[in-house]
Each structure stands twice: as structure tokens, then as C-alpha cells.
Amino acid sequence: MSTIASLHIGELGYISEESLDFIPLKLLEMGCLPGAEVQLIQIAPLKDPLYICVNGSHLAIRKETASQIKILKANL
Amino acid sequence: MSKNDIKVALIGNPNTGKTSLFNQLTGLNQKVGNYPGVTVDKKQGISKLSATQNAIITDLPGTYSINPTSLDESIVLKTLLKKDIKESPDVILVVADVENLKRNLLLFSQIKDLEIPTVLAINMVDQMNKKGISIDLSLLQKELNTEVVLISARKNQGINDVKEAIIRCHVAAKASPLCGINSKIDPDYFQKLKEISPNYSLYELWLMVTQNNYPDSITKEEKEKLLAFKQDVSKLKKYQHKETIYRYQEINKILKKTYIVDKTKATDVRSKLDKIFTHKIFGYFFFFMILLVIFQSIFDWATLPMDLIDTTFAELSDFARDRFQPGLLTDLLVEGIIPGIGGVLIFIPQIAILFLFIAILEETGYMSRVVFLMDKIMRRFGMNGKSIIPLISGTACAIPAIMATRTISSWKERLITILVTPFTTCSARLPVYAILIALIIPDIKILGFLNLQGLVLLLLYALGFGMAILGAYILHKTLKIQSKSFFVVEMPNYKIPSIKNVFFDVLEKTKAFVFGAGKIILALSIVLWFLASNGPKSYTNATKNVLENVENQNLSQDELNQRIASVKLENSYIGIMGKSIEPAIRPLGYDWKIGIALITSFAAREVFVGTLATIYSVEADDENTATIKEKMRSEINPATGEKRFNFAVGMSLLIFYAFAMQCMATLAIVKRETKTWKWPLIQFFGMGLLAYVSSLIVYQILS
Numbered sequence: 001m002s003t004i005a006s007l008h009i010g011e012l013g014y015i016s017e018e019s020l021d022f023i024p025l026k027l028l029e030m031g032c033l034p035g036a037e038v039q040l041i042q043i044a045p046l047k048d049p050l051y052i053c054v055n056g057s058h059l060a061i062r063k064e065t066a067s068q069i070k071i072l073k074a075n076l
Numbered sequence: 077m078s079k080n081d082i083k084v085a086l087i088g089n090p091n092t093g094k095t096s097l098f099n100q101l102t103g104l105n106q107k108v109g110n111y112p113g114v115t116v117d118k119k120q121g122i123s124k125l126s127a128t129q130n131a132i133i134t135d136l137p138g139t140y141s142i143n144p145t146s147l148d149e150s151i152v153l154k155t156l157l158k159k160d161i162k163e164s165p166d167v168i169l170v171v172a173d174v175e176n177l178k179r180n181l182l183l184f185s186q187i188k189d190l191e192i193p194t195v196l197a198i199n200m201v202d203q204m205n206k207k208g209i210s211i212d213l214s215l216l217q218k219e220l221n222t223e224v225v226l227i228s229a230r231k232n233q234g235i236n237d238v239k240e241a242i243i244r245c246h247v248a249a250k251a252s253p254l255c256g257i258n259s260k261i262d263p264d265y266f267q268k269l270k271e272i273s274p275n276y277s278l279y280e281l282w283l284m285v286t287q288n289n290y291p292d293s294i295t296k297e298e299k300e301k302l303l304a305f306k307q308d309v310s311k312l313k314k315y316q317h318k319e320t321i322y323r324y325q326e327i328n329k330i331l332k333k334t335y336i337v338d339k340t341k342a343t344d345v346r347s348k349l350d351k352i353f354t355h356k357i358f359g360y361f362f363f364f365m366i367l368l369v370i371f372q373s374i375f376d377w378a379t380l381p382m383d384l385i386d387t388t389f390a391e392l393s394d395f396a397r398d399r400f401q402p403g404l405l406t407d408l409l410v411e412g413i414i415p416g417i418g419g420v421l422i423f424i425p426q427i428a429i430l431f432l433f434i435a436i437l438e439e440t441g442y443m444s445r446v447v448f449l450m451d452k453i454m455r456r457f458g459m460n461g462k463s464i465i466p467l468i469s470g471t472a473c474a475i476p477a478i479m480a481t482r483t484i485s486s487w488k489e490r491l492i493t494i495l496v497t498p499f500t501t502c503s504a505r506l507p508v509y510a511i512l513i514a515l516i517i518p519d520i521k522i523l524g525f526l527n528l529q530g531l532v533l534l535l536l537y538a539l540g541f542g543m544a545i546l547g548a549y550i551l552h553k554t555l556k557i558q559s560k561s562f563f564v565v566e567m568p569n570y571k572i573p574s575i576k577n578v579f580f581d582v583l584e585k586t587k588a589f590v591f592g593a594g595k596i597i598l599a600l601s602i603v604l605w606f607l608a609s610n611g612p613k614s615y616t617n618a619t620k621n622v623l624e625n626v627e628n629q630n631l632s633q634d635e636l637n638q639r640i641a642s643v644k645l646e647n648s649y650i651g652i653m654g655k656s657i658e659p660a661i662r663p664l665g666y667d668w669k670i671g672i673a674l675i676t677s678f679a680a681r682e683v684f685v686g687t688l689a690t691i692y693s694v695e696a697d698d699e700n701t702a703t704i705k706e707k708m709r710s711e712i713n714p715a716t717g718e719k720r721f722n723f724a725v726g727m728s729l730l731i732f733y734a735f736a737m738q739c740m741a742t743l744a745i746v747k748r749e750t751k752t753w754k755w756p757l758i759q760f761f762g763m764g765l766l767a768y769v770s771s772l773i774v775y776q777i778l779s
Contacts, residue, residue, distance in 0.1 A: 029182055033324055048451070
């Protein structure tokens with residue numbers, strides 16, 4: 001199973017239902033919902049944090065958080 | 077403010093243009109204060125809604141929900157839960173960004189459930205066409221069951237519609253909830269919660285339980301019942317998750333009918349700019365260049381207005397001395413109050429310039445990229461990406477810088493940032509550095525173009541920043557605080573800064589400095605003046621003793637006056653204090669005169685120069701540093717017959733001023749921000765010890 005942290009720059013995925021318990025409330029509120037499309041836009045120079053776009057929100061989150069959110073990779 | 081004014085609370089996500097709307101609604105009728113009991117800034121302004129109706133608008137900190145994770149955000153919750161007639165808002169004005177409407181409506185839906193009349197202002201609608209967005213306004217209004225207005229705060233569009241909507245909303249009946257969480261999640265559970273009190277809406281009760289925040293108006297009995305709901309923490313967490321998902325489902329349903337985005341129309345300047353600003357090499361390069369420009373500007377542009385303020389106050393002192401009858405009150409005015417005020421105002425240019433740059437960087441959206449770039453580096457030292465903003469702001473003044481730590485959600489990271497920020501070289505150290513460098517470092521060029529004095533100044537800045545980082549690392553390793561570190565930063569779209577917003581921001585922060593730190597500096601100048609111009613018997617007899625002393629018979633009138641002044645100082649209360657600490661500071665190379673300056677500048681560093689001016693019997697109203705410099709240069713150490721301010725003493729003093737915590741105003745702010753005296757005391761003694769030991773080592777090696 002992939003997580004947001006395993007995406008490559010530009011790659012898309014969908015947040016899976018089973019990660020619901022691992023998504024912090026704050027991220028849920030910012031639109032990181034199960035089923036939402038997530039794209040990795042940029043990785044900071046020291047490989048952390050990650051800059052993602054999810055549900056229309058552009059957010060920077062730490063790798064540690066990102067690696068807890070499971071996704072299904074989109075088949076392009 | 078009259079009783080009939082409508083109290084409006086302005087709420088919204090960060091980066092939605094909330095501040096622009098506040099500025100448009102209130103203009104120059106703004107004032108900044110503190111919320112009772114906390115230091116978080118309370119920005120309020122009066123807006124004329126109609127010929128007969130005014131509104132008092134309170135601008136609350138930006139937040140994504142009313143489940144707070146930082147100090148800033150908890151203010152929003154506290155304000156909304158208040159039932160106090162004077163404080164609780166009559167109408168809530170929610171500002172949303174048209175591009176991120178879905179996420180913004182989450183906050184709106186929570187507010188709506190509090191059953192307070194609410195107006196929704198959708199901002200930046202001038203961008204709608206460009207982004208391919210269309211909104212069915214009347215349907216949205218019906219679905220949300222609230223007043224909705226489309227505005228563009230930066231372009232001053234729709235502001236009157238907002239005002240009219242506030243009036244309509246105010247007279248309308250009590251609002252109804254939008255999402256009604258009870259029926260969807262666990263009806264029994266929420267029914268029981270609802271039964272606790274008829275005075276609060278269900279959602280208010282739910283917030284009290286989940287956020288552990290109880291308003292004063294709640295009865296003891298009700299509170300006990302609410303606390304019983306806290307037993308099952310995992311259930312609370314689960315229901316909060318469910319609540320959020322349910323809210324998004326409802327919002328999606330509504331938006332499907334009313335909000336259409338044609339994605340093909342979206343333009344993408346953002347990703348191009350991001351490629352440059354967050355690039356692994358260019359990103360840091362740009363950041364470094366921007367910092368360089370800021371520092372250059374602070375020193376270049378600020379010199380002229382600072383000199384102007386300096387001379388103006390010196391002249392003002394002269395003027396007052398000539399104009400008024402000689403006496404105690406005139407002395408107080410000329411030697412205490414006027415130089416005191418001047419000592420505060422002189423920092424305005426530097427502080428304003430720094431805040432100008434910070435405001436522009438924030439407004440453009442670039443600051444979030446800096447946070448993104450710096451997070452990993454800062455984390456190694458126990459801070460986080462957001463700590464970079466206080467550390468940069470600290471070069472102007474530690475007070476607003478420490479207040480800027482409020483957005484950091486982890487207590488440990490925030491505390492470390494607060495504790496090390498005073499190491500960054502603030503503008504109050506500058507006059508001290510300037511005069512000491514001029515005394516001990518020759519004014520020569522090295523490599524043909526680098527000014528040696530400037531280089532030393534740069535090194536002192538680097539020393540301060542390095543010490544801040546090192547201090548953070550030590551605290552990170554020693555402080556045993558369990559604190560959840562959670563980091564999420566929104567990367568806003570790039571924007572051209574609004575002149576109005578930047579102007580108000582700079583004005584507000586400068587005012588906060590002048591009135592915050594200013595009061596303390598002024599009060600100290602007066603105390604200092606009193607201690608320096610009063611003393612026991614030997615002080616009162618100083619004039620007589622000098623005149624009667626045979627050695628002094630050949631002196632000119634000027635020299636005689638100076639002799640009297642310095643004998644008086646030596647015997648004044650402050651002189652006695654200086655002498656009593658002499659044994660402790662002698663190993664650092666200081667005498668009692670420097671001791672006086674150390675004591676007085678413990679309150680605020682910049683007082684150092686002024687005190688030396690007095691000590692070396694320069695007229696107190698002559699702030700000309702060249703004169704002070706010459707006096708200091710010709711001062712002889714009687715023990716060695718050498719110059720008092722030789723290289724070793726100068727270096728020792730520079731190091732002392734770089735490390736010691738000599739700012740009462742900062743200590744006061746740290747106390748208020750950490751809510752205990754423990755941390756400011758640790759800071760005071762820790763930094764003091766470091767300063768003492770380092771200066772001791774420096775002096776002993778060099779002398």
C-alpha cells in the first residue's frame with residue numbers, strides 16, 4: 001500500500017478510506033478526506049516537508065504525517 | 077462606542093483577505109489592544125454601516141476551524157463561547173476565498189451551528205472569471221440559510237453590500253444550525269448532551285467538551301455533567317472525525333448545486349513561481365538575497381531619519397532648558413522625559429522598515445515558502461519552520477518577535493523559540509555596538525573594499541544568530557517537555573501586496589512597540605534621572621567640596637562645572653550602586669562608571685550610551701555620539717595609566733551586550749506569553765551567566 005510520502009513529484013493519488021483513523025483532525029478539516037484526490041507538488045530541499053495539493057488546498061506537511069496517510073495511486 | 081452599535085466578529089481562514097476587508101470596513105478607525113487576561117492582539121475598528129448605525133468590528137486571528145491547535149486560534153473559540161453581553165458578538169461575518177470555498181465553508185458551517193446570526197462574504201470574486209468559477213448566489217443563500225455577499229476587498233467592491241447584510245442580519249430572528257450534527261452521528265449521545273443545559277446550543281456544548289473550554293457563565297453543575305462526557309476520549313475523537321466528514325458531505329451537496337468550476341480555465345503562475353522559490357539551490361539563494369536586501373535597507377535607509385530624531389530631541393531639550401525656569405521640574409523634563417521619549421522614538425525607523433519587509437513577504441505569500449524551506453533545518457534545533465519568522469523579526473525588536481511565535485502549535489517548539497529569540501541582534505544593541513566598534517576597531521579597509529568596522533558588526537549579528545541556534549539545540553536536548561509536534565502550513569497563492577494592508581500592518585506593529593516598550597523605557601529614564609541627580613549627604617555637598625578644594629582653583633569655569641558634575645555622579649545613588657558592584661565586574665575589565673551603565677542598561681540596552689554620556693560629564697542634552705566617543709576615547713584607567721576603553725575592555729563589553737538579557741520589556745512579554753515567571757527568570761539568569769563567563773574569558777585572554 002502506498003502513502004502520500006511515496007508519491008513522486010506531480011503524481012496523483014486518492015486517500016483511502018482505511019487511513020481515516022491516522023489523519024489528524026486538523027488535516028481532515030483542511031480537506032484531507034478519504035476519497036480526496038491528492039497530488040505531490042514539491043519536496044523541500046532536505047527531503048522534508050512535502051508540498052501537496054489536496055481537495056483544492058495547497059499544504060505543506062511533514063513526511064512523518066504524510067507516511068501515515070494511505071493512498072491508492074491513480075492510473076494515468 | 078454607543079450601546080446601539082452592532083458588535084461584529086470577523087472570522088475566516090488565513091489568506092482569505094480577512095484583513096483587507098477589515099481595513100476597508102474600518103479605515104483609520106482602528107485600534108489594537110489586548111484581550112482581557114491574555115496578550116493576544118485584539119484588533120477593533122468602528123465601521124459606519126448607515127447614517128444612523130455603527131458597528132464595532134473585531135478582527136479575530138485566522139483559523140481553519142474552531143477546534144484550536146494554537147494560541148491564536150483558541151482566541152476565536154473563547155470569543156464565540158462568551159455569553160457576556162459586552163463581549164459576545166451580535167453578528168458574525170465569515171470571510172471566504174472564492175477559490176477555496178469548500179474548505180472555507182467548513183468553518184462557516186461550524187459557526188452557523190452556534191446559532192448566532194451570520195453573514196458570509198465570499199472574497200476575491202474579481203478572480204472568478206479568470207479561474208472559471210460561477211456561483212448561483214440566490215440558491216447558495218437559500219441553501220446556507222444565511223446572508224451571502226460577493227466582494228472583492230482589495231478592489232473595494234461589495235463593501236456596502238456587506239454593511240447592508242450586517243444590518244439585515246442583526247434585526248433578523250435567531251439563526252438556525254446548518255448541519256445539525258446530532259441526528260447523523262449518534263442521536264442518543266447528542267440528545268443527552270443537549271439536555272445538560274437549555275442556555276447553550278448543542279454545538280456550543282459539544283465544543284466545550286471537545287475543546288475543554290468552559291465559559292465563565294456556565295454553572296458548576298452543568299460543568300460537572302459536561303466533564304462526564306470527557307471520560308471516553310477515543311469516542312470524542314471518533315465523533316470529531318465523523319463530524320468533519322459529515323460537514324464536508326453536506327457542503328459538497330450544497331456546492332454541487334451552486335458552484336461550478338471550469339478547470340480548463342485555471343492559470344498556473346503559482347507552480348512556476350514555486351519551482352523557483354522552493355528550488356533546492358535557488359530557493360535558499362533567493363532567501364539569502366532577500367535577507368541581505370532587508371539588512372542593507374535597515375542600516376542604509378534608517379540612518380537619516382534616526383539622526384534626524386536624535387538631533388530633534390537634543391534641540392527640544394535645549395529649547396526646554398532655555399524656555400522654562402530652572403528647577404526640579406525643568407530638570408526632569410530636560411534630562412529625564414525628553415531624552416526618554418527620544419530613546420524610544422529613535423528605533424521607529426529601523427523597526428518600521430523591518431516590519432515593512434515582513435508585511436510584504438507575508439502578503440505576497442512568500443513567507444510560507446520560507447517556512448517550507450526551513451522546517452527541516454530548524455527541526456534539528458528543536459524549533460520548526462515557523463520559528464524563522466520570530467528569529468528574523470528579532471533583529472528589529474524581540475517583543476513583537478516573541479508575539480509572532482503564537483502560530484507555532486507545539487508548546488516545546490514555541491517555548492524554545494521564545495527563549496532563544498532575544499539572542500538575535502535587536503536594534504537596541506546597535507547604538508552600543510556602534511560606539512564600541514568605533515572605539516576599538518580601526519576604520520580601515522581590508523581586501524580593498526571591505527570596511528573592517530562593518531565586518532565586525534556583521535560578525536556580531538552572526539554571533540547572535542549562532543548563539544540562538546546553539547541555545548535552541550541545548551534546550552532541545554535538555555528540556556523534558558512532551559509536546560505534540562504537528563505541522564501543517566497552507567501555501568497560499570502568490571499575490572501582489574496591497575499597499576493599504578502593508579501600511580496598516582506596519583503602523584499597528586510600530587505602535588505596539590512604541591506604546592509597549594516605550595512606557596518602560598520612559599519610566600526607566602525617569603528613575604535613572606532621579607537616581608543620578610539625588611544622593612546622600614556627600615552628593616549634596618559636592619559643589620561646596622569641589623569649590624573649596626585647592627587643586628581646583630586654577631580650573632576654568634567649564635572645567636570646574638565638569639568636575640562638579642562628575643563628583644556629583646560619583647556620590648549619587650546610582651554612583652553608589654556602580655561602586656558596590658565594582659568588585660564583581662573588575663575581572664571583566666570594567667570600573668564603577670561602566671558598572672553604572674551596566675546597571676541602567678539592564679532595563680534596556682540602548683540606555684548604555686545615554687548613561688555614558690552623563691557619566692563622562694557630557695551635557696545630558698547633547699546626544700552627539702562623536703563627543704561621547706571622544707570623551708570615552710580620552711578616558712584613562714588610573715590603575716594602568718592606559719586608555720580605559722582599550723581593545724580588551726571593548727571586546728569584553730561587546731560580548732557582554734551580545735549575550736546578556738538586558739531588556740525588561742522582553743522579560744515582561746515572555747512572562748505574559750508563558751504565563752509564569754519561571755521562563756523569564758531562567759532566560760535572565762541563563763543569558764546573564766553566559767554573558768559574564770564569556771566576557772570574563774574574552775577579557776582575560778586579551779588583556
